[in-house]
Amino acid sequence: MKQKRFFLREDEIPSQWYNIQADMPVKPQPMLNPATRQAVKEEDLYPVFARELCRQELDTEHRWFDIPDEVREQYTYYRPTPLVRAYGLEKELDTPAHIYFKNESVSPVGSHKLNSALAQAYYCKKEGVKNVTTETGAGQWGTALSYAARLFGLEAAVYQVRISYEQKPYRRSMMQVFGAQVTPSPSMSTRAGKDILTRTPHHQGSLGTAISEAVELARMTPDCKYTLGSVMSHVALHQTVIGLEAEKQMEMAGEYPDVVIACFGGGSNFGGISFPFMRHVFSGERKTRFVAAEPVACPKLTRGKFGYDFGDEAGYTPLMPMFTLGHDFTPANIHAGGLRYHGAGVIVSQLLKDGYMEAVDIGQHDSFAAGCMFARCEGIIPAPESCHAIAATVAEALKCRESGESKVLLFNLSGHGLVDMSAYDQYIAGNL
Amino acid sequence: MKQKRFFLREDEIPSQWYNIQADMPVKPQPMLNPATRQAVKEEDLYPVFARELCRQELDTEHRWFDIPDEVREQYTYYRPTPLVRAYGLEKELDTPAHIYFKNESVSPVGSHKLNSALAQAYYCKKEGVKNVTTETGAGQWGTALSYAARLFGLEAAVYQVRISYEQKPYRRSMMQVFGAQVTPSPSMSTRAGKDILTRTPHHQGSLGTAISEAVELARMTPDCKYTLGSVMSHVALHQTVIGLEAEKQMEMAGEYPDVVIACFGGGSNFGGISFPFMRHVFSGERKTRFVAAEPVACPKLTRGKFGYDFGDEAGYTPLMPMFTLGHDFTPANIHAGGLRYHGAGVIVSQLLKDGYMEAVDIGQHDSFAAGCMFARCEGIIPAPESCHAIAATVAEALKCRESGESKVLLFNLSGHGLVDMSAYDQYIAGNL
Numbered sequence: 001m002k003q004k005r006f007f008l009r010e011d012e013i014p015s016q017w018y019n020i021q022a023d024m025p026v027k028p029q030p031m032l033n034p035a036t037r038q039a040v041k042e043e044d045l046y047p048v049f050a051r052e053l054c055r056q057e058l059d060t061e062h063r064w065f066d067i068p069d070e071v072r073e074q075y076t077y078y079r080p081t082p083l084v085r086a087y088g089l090e091k092e093l094d095t096p097a098h099i100y101f102k103n104e105s106v107s108p109v110g111s112h113k114l115n116s117a118l119a120q121a122y123y124c125k126k127e128g129v130k131n132v133t134t135e136t137g138a139g140q141w142g143t144a145l146s147y148a149a150r151l152f153g154l155e156a157a158v159y160q161v162r163i164s165y166e167q168k169p170y171r172r173s174m175m176q177v178f179g180a181q182v183t184p185s186p187s188m189s190t191r192a193g194k195d196i197l198t199r200t201p202h203h204q205g206s207l208g209t210a211i212s213e214a215v216e217l218a219r220m221t222p223d224c225k226y227t228l229g230s231v232m233s234h235v236a237l238h239q240t241v242i243g244l245e246a247e248k249q250m251e252m253a254g255e256y257p258d259v260v261i262a263c264f265g266g267g268s269n270f271g272g273i274s275f276p277f278m279r280h281v282f283s284g285e286r287k288t289r290f291v292a293a294e295p296v297a298c299p300k301l302t303r304g305k306f307g308y309d310f311g312d313e314a315g316y317t318p319l320m321p322m323f324t325l326g327h328d329f330t331p332a333n334i335h336a337g338g339l340r341y342h343g344a345g346v347i348v349s350q351l352l353k354d355g356y357m358e359a360v361d362i363g364q365h366d367s368f369a370a371g372c373m374f375a376r377c378e379g380i381i382p383a384p385e386s387c388h389a390i391a392a393t394v395a396e397a398l399k400c401r402e403s404g405e406s407k408v409l410l411f412n413l414s415g416h417g418l419v420d421m422s423a424y425d426q427y428i429a430g431n432l
Numbered sequence: 433m434k435q436k437r438f439f440l441r442e443d444e445i446p447s448q449w450y451n452i453q454a455d456m457p458v459k460p461q462p463m464l465n466p467a468t469r470q471a472v473k474e475e476d477l478y479p480v481f482a483r484e485l486c487r488q489e490l491d492t493e494h495r496w497f498d499i500p501d502e503v504r505e506q507y508t509y510y511r512p513t514p515l516v517r518a519y520g521l522e523k524e525l526d527t528p529a530h531i532y533f534k535n536e537s538v539s540p541v542g543s544h545k546l547n548s549a550l551a552q553a554y555y556c557k558k559e560g561v562k563n564v565t566t567e568t569g570a571g572q573w574g575t576a577l578s579y580a581a582r583l584f585g586l587e588a589a590v591y592q593v594r595i596s597y598e599q600k601p602y603r604r605s606m607m608q609v610f611g612a613q614v615t616p617s618p619s620m621s622t623r624a625g626k627d628i629l630t631r632t633p634h635h636q637g638s639l640g641t642a643i644s645e646a647v648e649l650a651r652m653t654p655d656c657k658y659t660l661g662s663v664m665s666h667v668a669l670h671q672t673v674i675g676l677e678a679e680k681q682m683e684m685a686g687e688y689p690d691v692v693i694a695c696f697g698g699g700s701n702f703g704g705i706s707f708p709f710m711r712h713v714f715s716g717e718r719k720t721r722f723v724a725a726e727p728v729a730c731p732k733l734t735r736g737k738f739g740y741d742f743g744d745e746a747g748y749t750p751l752m753p754m755f756t757l758g759h760d761f762t763p764a765n766i767h768a769g770g771l772r773y774h775g776a777g778v779i780v781s782q783l784l785k786d787g788y789m790e791a792v793d794i795g796q797h798d799s800f801a802a803g804c805m806f807a808r809c810e811g812i813i814p815a816p817e818s819c820h821a822i823a824a825t826v827a828e829a830l831k832c833r834e835s836g837e838s839k840v841l842l843f844n845l846s847g848h849g850l851v852d853m854s855a856y857d858q859y860i861a862g863n864l
Binding site for chain 1: 435436437439441442508509510516520538540541542579582583601602605606608609610611804807808810811812813848850851853854856857860
């Protein structure tokens, strides 16, 4: 029997997160205070984020951060996640490529987002915070944060992008089952929301607007901190458990990836699986390629510009050096709500600029075609976001068929699509 | 760190299914041919089921059946499933009981149903069948069969109970993603369906009616066999992988269950986790209690009568000796569609009659209250069916709180509820 799934033991869950900033040949440029144009310091972020997260955000020296026991204990509920050899997909594609995927969909909330939600909720709790707030697009981050908040005894208020709130009511239900308050954004409950709705009465929302609302709530509410599901460097840091586990599991499989692929929203999923492998490229040991798959509808990496921009619609965040489509960009209503963000995190932006990674854009129809093929071969219905990674992997595998090369491809299955079946419905009905 | 999850290695997946019929102190009474009142023989079932399944169905001698390599290979995609100590739930209930659950929700299709779907599809394929047909209530069995059929290169036609088809459109989408044809039942495509619709024009469907339609299709179509998701003894046989794994895992945890609990539709989920433990009761080694949790709306075990009845609405099946509410019973539209079946399988019916198991009935509201509590404590949103097992477990745990006993409770989390969020929505809104 060929081994398809590679498991680590519970005690092999990484005990540290990997901080790629310590190893980057060119460090990211600093975030800037928009008023003073001075580099943002740790303390400047305190009003918004838990202090330990601010420290992690700006640290470019320490290669490893210990994972607190309380977080690691929660990881044991679903980690280590399996690494799977996708024999079914290989056969369907008739490719000599070896396709592996890291299955983050097995997390209780159905996506990789929980890896960082647990860490962020823990640090908030530890410093005495009572409430956390955040934004969510597709709802995966909001679900993860709602559950993590519940575990650590915090109240959670989630601003969900209005179009997702309407397209994906069941993500809202999940957040409510976990006890969170969910508000469609833009809302009238914040100044940022009111301003947007005044300018554009039927605004469908975007991650940028929801971030503005959540940041405003955190600033205005005592004992309340903001949390973010991607973009920030500390989020990608927490997600490196994915790549660190995958590294050990690829070793169990006796292979090493030639190409690492992930879908791309703000960069934490991509960073999570890529950064641990990328350190061996920095050191010259390996020549791995890294491919970020973004939607055609929100092409910040393939068609955005590198420069300073805000992380949110209202301009509450520091200015960040990133590939961006502009902070007031509102992408089309694609189903991959988690990829509808105008900018890329500062680390990945620098890495793209320096040629350590590549980006491809995937059309929505192609993404679902690849997702359905994967579901039929491997049994797991992927999240619309993850479909982009699958489509990019399929493209690489087909190139291998042309060239006859047995490349080893590894992608991150960031989540399942069981709460996104309405999107599949539309695909099947030919309406995408 | 306390160990919460107990894992077996891939090579510890059982290599055989356990046939409880070989060990039962009183064997089930025979199924009868309704025309002749003669005991049904293996050959009588050939027009409907694959032959190997007919053999398994009636075998009361062989204790163990080898799991074919092809099926076991597919099991490795998701088995062994984890056994989990529910520390969060114990804490919430402030109970001295030790609560464990076997997590079958990690299967690619989200429930235990795949354990038998793979076996049935394999045996059909092996004997040259091209098409399989079946009924589905909530859609979990239909999803599993659709996926299994796809894996073994068979076409699948699924009759879905109309009320579930309407209440749970996303299960239909899942089946379609896997390439199955899905028809709401009763339909005009069969004589049985036409008869029912003539009598009751807006019939909402039941498992009994859907079974009639699928059996009729199988009988009328060359190269087509019927498959069933529960009730039959061979289905429970395949599900014993659950209990066999759980037995080893409880040993890893250093405990043995005092009470084994499962929700009850036709009995395969209940049998799957119970039967391997029950053999030690037959042998006198253990005194384990076994509790089946059924819905108040469909109380065949707690309020049905033991006697010969048909397995389907139209009377196409043999007469079966079982606890039944009558084969034309149409239960209320509860969300736990998988539990809306009028009768219990012949094995479990005999076991209940002989006092080897107990049954409790759970109201819909109570089931969701327990399910939400579980979700908040353990992070997994349970299927509406599984909520019944949780409610029964909670009741046992609260009895332990009263008595101060540290009993060991084990329940089967048969599936997750991520495709049933509309039901949770209604619960949260106070509409249940």
